[in-house]
Amino acid sequence: MAAESTQQQGFARADRIKASREFARIKLDGQRLVSGCLIANWRRLEMPASSRLGVITPGRIGRAVDRNRARRLVREAFRLNRTGFSSPVDLVIIARNSIVGKPYSGVEKDFLTLLRKAGLLRLEREG
RNA sequence: CUGGAAGGGCGGAGAAUCGCUCCCCUGAUUUAUCAGGGGGGAGGAAAGUCCGAACACCGUAGGGCGCGAUGCCGCGUAACUCCGCUUGCGGAGAUACACACGGGGGACCUGGCCGCGAGGCCGGUUCACGGAAAGUGCCACAGAAAACAAACCGCCCCCUCCGGGGUAAGGGUGAAAAGGUGGGGUAAGAGCCCACCGCUUCAGGCGCAAGCAUGAAGGCACGGAAAACCCCAUCGGGUGCAAGGCCAAAUAGGGAACUGCGAGGCGGCCCGCCUCAUGCAACGCUCUUCGGAGCGGGGCCGGUUCCGGGUACGGGCUGCUUAGACAAAUGAUUCUCUCCCCGCAAGGGCAGACAGAAAUCGGCUUACAGCCCUUCCAGCACU
RNA sequence: GCGAGCGUAGCUCAGCCUGGUAGAGCAUCACGUUGCCAACGUGAGUGUCGAGGGUUCGAAUCCCUUCGCUCGCU
Numbered sequence A: 001m002a003a004e005s006t007q008q009q010g011f012a013r014a015d016r017i018k019a020s021r022e023f024a025r026i027k028l029d030g031q032r033l034v035s036g037c038l039i040a041n042w043r044r045l046e047m048p049a050s051s052r053l054g055v056i057t058p059g060r061i062g063r064a065v066d067r068n069r070a071r072r073l074v075r076e077a078f079r080l081n082r083t084g085f086s087s088p089v090d091l092v093i094i095a096r097n098s099i100v101g102k103p104y105s106g107v108e109k110d111f112l113t114l115l116r117k118a119g120l121l122r123l124e125r126e127g
Numbered sequence B: 001c002u003g004g005a006a007g008g009g010c011g012g013a014g015a016a017u018c019g020c021u022c023c024c025c026u027g028a029u030u031u032a033u034c035a036g037g038g039g040g041g042a043g044g045a046a047a048g049u050c051c052g053a054a055c056a057c058c059g060u061a062g063g064g065c066g067c068g069a070u071g072c073c074g075c076g077u078a079a080c081u082c083c084g085c086u087u088g089c090g091g092a093g094a095u096a097c098a099c100a101c102g103g104g105g106g107a108c109c110u111g112g113c114c115g116c117g118a119g120g121c122c123g124g125u126u127c128a129c130g131g132a133a134a135g136u137g138c139c140a141c142a143g144a145a146a147a148c149a150a151a152c153c154g155c156c157c158c159c160u161c162c163g164g165g166g167u168a169a170g171g172g173u174g175a176a177a178a179g180g181u182g183g184g185g186u187a188a189g190a191g192c193c194c195a196c197c198g199c200u201u202c203a204g205g206c207g208c209a210a211g212c213a214u215g216a217a218g219g220c221a222c223g224g225a226a227a228a229c230c231c232c233a234u235c236g237g238g239u240g241c242a243a244g245g246c247c248a249a250a251u252a253g254g255g256a257a258c259u260g261c262g263a264g265g266c267g268g269c270c271c272g273c274c275u276c277a278u279g280c281a282a283c284g285c286u287c288u289u290c291g292g293a294g295c296g297g298g299g300c301c302g303g304u305u306c307c308g309g310g311u312a313c314g315g316g317c318u319g320c321u322u323a324g325a326c327a328a329a330u331g332a333u334u335c336u337c338u339c340c341c342c343g344c345a346a347g348g349g350c351a352g353a354c355a356g357a358a359a360u361c362g363g364c365u366u367a368c369a370g371c372c373c374u375u376c377c378a379g380c381a382c383u
Numbered sequence C: 001g002c003g004a005g006c007g008u009a010g011c012u013c014a015g016c017c018u019g020g021u022a023g024a025g026c027a028u029c030a031c032g033u034u035g036c037c038a039a040c041g042u043g044a045g046u047g048u049c050g051a052g053g054g055u056u057c058g059a060a061u062c063c064c065u066u067c068g069c070u071c072g073c074u
Helices: A002-006 A020-029 A064-084 A104-118
Strands: A031-035 A038-044 A052-056 A089-095
Touching: A020 A038, A020 A052, A020 A089, A031 A104, A038 A104, A052 A064, A064 A089, A064 A104
Parallel strands: A052 A089
Antiparallel strands: A031 A038, A038 A089
């Protein structure tokens, strides 16, 4: 909570979902939505917590290069837009095949569309 | 200048903002951690995992058989160890039957030259390149015959005919037909004889060597294939960083069948050897020389097989790294320079391919936009 | 990181060890049968043997390289 104010756009180790148990719990208890090249599973948290992200890039979508790039782009979209969240969530993003070859702007657009549909975004203040 | 082939090299650069990972220093904090500063942070293939090495553990009295790999000669190359400092290079030493380079030899060629010809020399391509004279087996179809040779047609001789004999020149078959070319010789023929070519053996010479050329002798014996079995020589114990070492926690230490026969180890097998077992107490029955022995069922113990349980995208540290993780670090945006593309130009577009380290090293193979260098070949233009 | 296996007709497989003709079943097509269909009967079509190279007179088969797919590991 002390760290929340200092890091606005960072993505430290504590902001990542790592344990396989947590992934399973979010998939079970949370909500699910599909949009574009992404699938989202998420679970709302109590207000004072900070949001966390986990990314899944299945081997099905491509080779190591494509999977690495997909994960980095999703992480970047999360990092740059996390201040706009309406409430803290545990978010798990699963990449689909169509993410291969997409530029960052396309991935970010899908990411924001997904969040808007899920009602996780605060009111858009500026265009 | 353009195009092609071969070989080698590069695989965009700089800056700003936000962000990630590891290490070091300083400060704060009980730790966890946080802040500031400094430094390191993907490739030529990091890939495929096709070879080999190193390293680690396990095994190891010994012998035989088997299994796998390699197979002309010479000379080199790594991680590793030591030293040095410019901190990623230099020097020295060691290993390699992985590989590179050079040499030798064989095979092949609308290739060039020489020779009447067999063939030789040069050039190019290519080769897993010990042995077919240790043995076994194979060579379909065709063909008379496919391997200690052999007579279908033909040729020659004998014979009235039937037939008998000689003969590997010629025909035909085939991938391949038992030295070849030219001449002599003969009834016809044949290394039967001669010359040359090839082959084999021997001699001395040259070369570190594989081998080479020369001379002499032998009438020629040895079809192919060992990427068929095999023989010979050499090498190889097995398993692999999920190897292995230390530590902590949790769970389990259970069931079934078979069995006290033996079991395990020495790579797989055999011999042989070694190790551990072949047991223990009580109960029932029988026998008894009263020491005990046999049988039975079942318990403990031991063995084998199967099932169940726990647990890894590294439980932690280490192995493990001047890149060094474990939901896995190299990213995003913008600008400039060049690169390339479109266009007569102004100008516009655009960072482009293949691809992401998981212990280390050498090699091989595969993928790859574009650019640069060297050599060779072809075309065009100019002098 | 390490190890094992498989690519043959549209599908499932055999043939490979021991080299000379590429086969079986299902499916497909044609004909017969039937008023029509199914079933049944007869017949037919068929393949770069994953790719490249080597050995051989000759390769699906033997050897090497390579591509793709599947599985395993305490």
